[in-house]
Amino acid sequence: MEFSANLGFLWADRPLPDAIRAAKAAGFDAVECHSPYDTPPAAVTAALEETGLAMLGINTRRGAADPRAAVDEAIEYAVAIGADAVHVLAGRADDPRAHEVFVATLTYAAGTAADHGITILIEPLNRHDAPGYFLNTTDQGCGIIAEVNATNLKLMFDCYHVGRTEGDVIARLRAAAPDIGHIQFASVPDRGTPDHGDVDYREVFAEIERLGWGRPLGAEYRPGGDTNQSLEWMAHFR
Secondary structure, eight states: OOEEEETTTTTTTSOHHHHHHHHHHHTOSEEEOSOOTTSOHHHHHHHHHHHTOEEOEEEOOTTOSOHHHHHHHHHHHHHHHTOSEEEOOOOBTTSTTHHHHHHHHHHHHHHHHHTTTOEEEEOOOOTTTSTTBSOOOHHHHHHHHHHHOOTTEEEEEEHHHHHHHTSOHHHHHHHHGGGEEEEEEOOTTTOOOTTSSSSOHHHHHHHHHHTTOOSOEEEOOOOSSOGGGGOHHHHHHO
């Protein structure tokens, strides 16, 4: 089992290049992040090359007024640092055109990203953490993926979000498996380390292996202090 450090939560108090180095020192196999745009791409690339870690993905900028401009910015940055994927954030559910705009944005994003070998990801977020967010369930996400019908559009399956609102994480993993492009995890319901809570990650990780998943799983949890002091779970689950 391999793990990716989500640097939006882990070592979030450090500059992004230093966080990448910290993830390597801690034994992670890859990294991912949320919004890297304040850091020059050359500095991120240097840290990735120094550590030998891959950047699995970045997000589009939150709250962007122009979704396509946000996609262009993210893809340009992803290309510059060699990132594998871009997570395109959805809009608010109270916008009557939310579905229409999101599908159009994803169609554009998938077409643009395909020229660079980049995967576009969409992620359902639970209503407790993201009230008013348009994309809430894996069924909704898989339906949108079918509608856009692009081979490089995939689901970001966050076990934490699914566990908070959809119940049986393993059942949802099985149902969504053909559409999944990345998997993340944290304890439910407190979004802490995965060695406690309502979801038994021994069973979840075993099921992920049975499904034939071969990429690093994204650790996107709140460390509750010094990240280095929160990593006992990693040796246990390996």
